[in-house]
Amino acid sequence: MDKQEQATHKKQNRTVKTAVTLIVMVIILIFAGIVGVSLGPISIPFKETILIFLHKLHVINYDGFTEQQWVVITEVRLPRVIVASLVGAALAVAGVSMQGLFRNPLVEPGYIGVSSGAALGAVCSIFFGWSAMSSWFLPISAFLGALFATSVILLIWKATRQQSIAVLLLLGIGINSFFSAVMNVMVATSKNEQELRSIVYWLQGGLEARTWEHVSIIAVPIIAGSIFLLFFGSKLNMMLLGEDHARTSGINTRLTRNIVLTIAAFITGAAVAVSGVIGFIGLIVPHILRLIIGPDHRLLLPASAFGGAAFLIFADLISRVIIQPITLQVGVVSALIGAPLFIVLILRSYKGASL
Amino acid sequence: MIQVQNLSVVLNDQPILKNIDIEVKSGEYFGLIGPNGSGKTTLLKTIAQLLPCEKGNMTIAGKHPSDYKQKEMARKLSYVPQDTNIDFDFNVKDIVAMGRHAHGGFFNKNDVDEEVVQEAMVATNTWRFKDQSILNLSGGQRQLVFIAKALAQDTPLILLDEPISALDIYYQMHILKLLEELTEKGKTVITVLHDLNLAARFCKKMLLLKEGQVEAYGETKEVITKQNLKKTYRIHAEIRDDQLIQALNVTPL
Numbered sequence: 001m002d003k004q005e006q007a008t009h010k011k012q013n014r015t016v017k018t019a020v021t022l023i024v025m026v027i028i029l030i031f032a033g034i035v036g037v038s039l040g041p042i043s044i045p046f047k048e049t050i051l052i053f054l055h056k057l058h059v060i061n062y063d064g065f066t067e068q069q070w071v072v073i074t075e076v077r078l079p080r081v082i083v084a085s086l087v088g089a090a091l092a093v094a095g096v097s098m099q100g101l102f103r104n105p106l107v108e109p110g111y112i113g114v115s116s117g118a119a120l121g122a123v124c125s126i127f128f129g130w131s132a133m134s135s136w137f138l139p140i141s142a143f144l145g146a147l148f149a150t151s152v153i154l155l156i157w158k159a160t161r162q163q164s165i166a167v168l169l170l171l172g173i174g175i176n177s178f179f180s181a182v183m184n185v186m187v188a189t190s191k192n193e194q195e196l197r198s199i200v201y202w203l204q205g206g207l208e209a210r211t212w213e214h215v216s217i218i219a220v221p222i223i224a225g226s227i228f229l230l231f232f233g234s235k236l237n238m239m240l241l242g243e244d245h246a247r248t249s250g251i252n253t254r255l256t257r258n259i260v261l262t263i264a265a266f267i268t269g270a271a272v273a274v275s276g277v278i279g280f281i282g283l284i285v286p287h288i289l290r291l292i293i294g295p296d297h298r299l300l301l302p303a304s305a306f307g308g309a310a311f312l313i314f315a316d317l318i319s320r321v322i323i324q325p326i327t328l329q330v331g332v333v334s335a336l337i338g339a340p341l342f343i344v345l346i347l348r349s350y351k352g353a354s355l
Numbered sequence: 356m357i358q359v360q361n362l363s364v365v366l367n368d369q370p371i372l373k374n375i376d377i378e379v380k381s382g383e384y385f386g387l388i389g390p391n392g393s394g395k396t397t398l399l400k401t402i403a404q405l406l407p408c409e410k411g412n413m414t415i416a417g418k419h420p421s422d423y424k425q426k427e428m429a430r431k432l433s434y435v436p437q438d439t440n441i442d443f444d445f446n447v448k449d450i451v452a453m454g455r456h457a458h459g460g461f462f463n464k465n466d467v468d469e470e471v472v473q474e475a476m477v478a479t480n481t482w483r484f485k486d487q488s489i490l491n492l493s494g495g496q497r498q499l500v501f502i503a504k505a506l507a508q509d510t511p512l513i514l515l516d517e518p519i520s521a522l523d524i525y526y527q528m529h530i531l532k533l534l535e536e537l538t539e540k541g542k543t544v545i546t547v548l549h550d551l552n553l554a555a556r557f558c559k560k561m562l563l564l565k566e567g568q569v570e571a572y573g574e575t576k577e578v579i580t581k582q583n584l585k586k587t588y589r590i591h592a593e594i595r596d597d598q599l600i601q602a603l604n605v606t607p608l
Contacts, residue, residue: 103442103443234453234456237445237449237453238453238456240441240443240445241441241450241453242436242438242441243405244400244403244405244434244436245434245436245453247403247404247405247425248403248404248405248428248429248432248433248434249429249433249453249454249456249457249504249508250425250426250428250429250430250456250457251425251456252424252425294444294445295443295444295445296445296449
């Protein structure tokens with residue numbers, strides 16, 4: 001009886017911890033969203049922002065705002081903040097899934113060619129002038145590039161006998177350098193200044209001038225993909241114990257790996273398609289959260305989605321306001337924060353590193 | 356329970372096991388012994404379907420392994436590996452509870468599972484550190500945790516790879532007796548053991564491997580003989596029937 005009570009007590013503790021963590025993450029995300037929408041060259045008070053939000057959601061009827069505030073919020077900043085949160089969530093969820101899969105906290109989606117493939121696709125579309133034809137062409141070709149690169153890597157990998165993780169990561173590094181060489185050729189042979197600028201700009205990763213159209217391109221793939229990955233929480237936990245444990249506990253490790261990798265590539269591709277290459281989020285956000293809430297993927301996956309979203313909103317905010325009137329690229333800000341953290345991370349995780 | 360016929364295993368172009376024929380019946384306490392590098396772990400992993408076999412045939416509970424889905428297989432056999440190193444900060448009870456995966460549906464978790472997990476942890480004396488991180492445990496404690504995980508998996512066949520290698524003398528006896536009780540309840544235990552005295556005391560049947568081949572196979576008395584130990588381990592040993600524990604006693608000379 002006593003032990004049973006203890007067991008239920010423990011279970012309740014877990015539920016409480018999960019609930020508290022997720023509520024805190026949601027609050028952080030909402031806070032990030034409000035700050036992100038309020039701040040900028042035209043500053044709008046937080047209270048006003050909240051009221052406009054509530055009005056837009058038809059919760060209350062409020063008309064104390066100016067036309068300009070309404071346009072700035074709903075047409076300029078809100079889509080940008082939503083794109084930032086979707087991209088951040090996608091990168092963090094893809095990162096945490098892959099880290100679980102490879103039992104290595106230093107892995108991120110870029111390592112299986114997703115980012116460089118998407119980048120190459122996007123650069124191609126700028127270089128060959130497709131992006132000028134329709135605003136859908138750049139994201140679509142980035143997405144196809146991501147899919148292509150990942151498929152090539154996974155196909156070569158599957159042809160190898162051992163299918164070891166080291167081989168996969170090395171293939172990723174190989175493809176990444178090859179693609180970046182091809183992109184350099186394109187940059188070098190680019191005929192006009194404008195084209196060159198937009199290629200470089202895109203490669204650095206940015207969220208400027210993102211519209212509702214961008215939101216509509218990525219919302220469904222990212223949200224659906226992320227929710228799908230949430231169901232793999234307990235499987236990823238068992239993969240962390242090692243291949244032998246996972247398989248003898250009833251996990252079809254090969255199938256799980258293929259599904260998780262494909263979905264991770266899919267949502268990363270969608271993210272990179274509209275934001276350009278933004279590094280380190282898939283690495284930093286899961287790691288910080290793992291330190292705080294532990295390695296349990298059933299909690300870590302949703303927490304990373306919210307954390308990644310909030311992180312990218314803040315990074316984007318910093319990029320807009322830190323050296324006004326100059327706007328830094330959000331990819332640059334993310335790397336400025338992320339790279340030093342990454343180095344600290346490597347130094348600290350020497351014990352678990354199996355690269 | 357398990358039938359292995361003419362099994363050969365090749366790893367990295369090296370033949371590891373050659374023409375192994377064994378049969379382990381339900382409720383048997385079966386020992387795998389042999390010198391280092393003789394193929395004990397490879398055989399155990401092949402039975403656990405963690406390694407592909409080059410040729411030969413195997414049936415588990417009457418069915419070919421490929422006829423099982425991964426989860427069905429995990430309800431038939433559990434496996435305790437030799438290596439218990441974990442780099443991730445899970446708490447002990449969570450790890451044991453992972454043994455229940457094969458019994459759950461897609462959205463698993465029920466109260467029966469809680470009870471089974473607790474029972475397995477109490478039996479292995481790991482319940483007292485259920486809330487601790489696995490990273491804080493000693494090698495021996497980790498070994499007990501993974502034995503608890505296999506017990507929680509509640510399978511008719513339990514495969515163990517040197518399950519007592521990091522345990523003190525109290526827990527060595529405790530675990531080997533626990534496995535004995537399980538075989539008395541009808542479960543089948545196949546375990547790799549290095550300690551010949553303990554193997555002789557608990558295992559009713561044995562396989563002695565030498566360089567990937569069967570050197571001796573059968574009742575413990577037929578396997579643990581002077582000649583066999585001399586041929587495989589290159590030791591001179593005296594083997595006596597110990598009346599106190601009613602088992603063979605191996606004393607290397």
